Amino acid sequence: MYSMYEDLQKRLSPKRFTHSLGVAKTAVLLARQYGVDEETAYIAGLAHDCAKELPLPIMQQVVNEAGLLIDPYMLASTALLHGAAGAVVAANRYGIDDEDILEAIRVHTTGKVGMTTLEKIIFLADYIEPSRTYPAVTAIREATKEGLNQGVLAGYNSTISLLIRQNSSIYFKTVLGRNDILQEIMDGR
């Protein structure tokens, strides 16, 4: 693989690179705990925000050129679209061809119904990696001690609560993903 680490270090802001390394390391710890391949988790974590700092028109160009059909809500938001764009960049620029990794990158901005353990790990590591300092992070780290699904639910809840407080719209797949993980917890899965 073309040196993704060095390329990301060069292309991302120092803050974003530190965050990406934090997600990679946190993802490895969770992978060890939950029986996922550690190298897979590391690569997905390191790459997850590889498109995050691209301007919106470039993200749109990336997904259009890849022939992806993306709904207008996601297409209008860097916060949502950098997942889908990131999966394209990870494949094309870094040669990542593991579909499990690409999907974990793709859905880390929204969550989804029926997430795999790897997808949950990247989604959650994004919230709790060591350089994160926002107010809800302590509660999400605490919830993670109860289990992977509890951590993921706390992540969804914090995002949805924040969006409500900001009078922002909530992406529908995030609501569906949150309800799905809640159901998993209630079912004891």
Ligand SMILES: [Fe+2]
């Ligand atoms: Fe992200």
Ligand SMILES: [Fe+2]
């Ligand atoms: Fe991130």
